[in-house]
Amino acid sequence: MSFKKVASAFAILFALALILVVVAKQQIEDYLSLPRIDKTQLITVPAGSNFSRFGDELLAQSVVTDLRWWKIVGKLYPELTKIRSGTYEIKEGFNLEDILLTINTGKEFxxxxxxxxxxxxxxxxxxxxxxxxxxxxxxxxxxxxxxxxxxxxxxxxxxxxxxxxxxxxxxxxxxxxxxxxxxxxxxxxxxxxxxxxxxxxxxxxxxxxxxxxxxxxxxxxxxxxxxxxxxxxxxxxxxxxxxxxxxxxxxxxxxxxxxxxxxxxxxxxxxxxxxxxxxxxxxxxxxxxxxxxxxxxxxxxLYFVSKGDGTSYFSKSLREHNNAVNKYIRGK
Incomplete structure (x- = not known):
């Protein structure tokens, strides 16, 4: 096989590989960006949890339906794998990236x-x-x-x-x-x-x-x-x-x-x-x-009495105070 044919075949294979990488990357991005939460809720991450176990928990709660891309996400986005235990607020419309970023911060609800x-x-x-x-x-x-x-x-x-x-x-x-x-x-x-x-x-x-x-x-x-x-x-x-x-x-x-x-x-x-x-x-x-x-x-x-509206009437003498009591308390 001539050098030109080998080079051409290699170029085709490289292009196909590049297309596969682009497609895979797009699928991973779609996997991360797809809204997963339809109602704001609290989730608790138990002590000792890691990225793999957390993926299993999301699968059990039907937040995700499969984990085919989960391990790949862990390899390509290591900054998202720092799972911290605690209770977190996961809001309506959150995608996987939002969920992971929330838990990575350790800022509990x-x-x-x-x-x-x-x-x-x-x-x-x-x-x-x-x-x-x-x-x-x-x-x-x-x-x-x-x-x-x-x-x-x-x-x-x-x-x-x-x-x-x-x-x-x-x-x-x-x-x-x-x-x-x-x-x-x-x-x-x-x-x-x-x-x-x-x-x-x-x-x-x-x-x-x-x-x-x-x-x-x-x-x-x-x-x-x-x-x-x-x-x-x-x-x-x-x-x-x-x-x-x-x-x-x-x-x-x-x-x-x-x-x-x-x-x-x-x-x-x-x-x-x-x-x-x-x-x-x-x-x-x-x-x-x-x-x-x-x-x-x-x-x-020296005296005060409630007027019934949240305010008070203040008096300097007992006579004035008694008059205020009759007015505001006894209704006389």
């Missing part, structure tokens, strides 16, 4: 648990126990206090209320720890920036007051005025006489109503029967409530 301002530690426990994919607390409140090195007898007030994000199988203790550190940092900063002459000896006393203000304030604009009422009362030795402390002291006995006998009952928290602050906070105060506590308005108010 973030669940959320929200604690509202003014919530109590008891309510936090309910939220944590109901939170999906969160390992439950294995410690009592006393054990949590010991583990965190807290110099107080209760966690009430010491946790910052907000939305916390977590990955699957995270411990609830980690959220408690983060919330405690956040509240500690906020309280430390605001205490250092507080106004002078306030009737609080320690940051913890300010935290107690902030929890009361949080429960008393239906409108954020009223917080600094409510704060001024309590400051004015503390300065003259007048009892705080605030209903939320009565409710907290009643505990599970509270049924939505406060009766006259409840106001007279001597509990550790009833500020109608005791002078000064209760022994601990009564809820988890927000940063805004803490700020209002340490930056009260400059007023001579």
């Amino acid at each position: 973030q669940y959320r648990v929200t604690f509202v301002e003014g919530s109590t530690f008891k309510e936090w426990m309910v939220n944590l126990n109901d939170a999906p994919q969160l390992q439950p607390l294995q410690k009592t409140e006393a054990q949590l206090i010991e583990a965190l090195g807290i110099p107080y007898k209760k966690l009430e007030g010491l946790l910052f209320p907000e939305t916390y994000h977590y990955s699957a199988n995270m411990s609830a203790y980690q959220i408690i720890k983060k919330a405690y550190q956040h509240q500690s940092n906020v309280l430390k900063k605001l205490w250092q920036e507080r106004e002078e002459g306030l009737p609080y000896k320690t940051p913890y006393e300010a935290l107690i007051m902030a929890s009361i203000i949080e429960k008393e304030s239906g409108l954020s604009d009223d917080r600094d005025k409510i704060s001024s009422v309590f400051v004015n009362r503390l300065r003259i030795g007048m009892r705080l006489q605030t209903d939320p402390t009565v409710i907290y002291g009643m505990g599970d006995r509270y049924d939505g109503r406060i009766r006259s006998k409840d106001l007279r009952e001597k509990t550790a928290y009833n500020t109608y029967t005791m002078s000064g602050l209760p022994p601990t906070p009564i809820a988890m105060p927000s940063e805004a409530a803490l700020y209002a506590t340490l930056h009260p308005a400059k007023t001579k108010y």
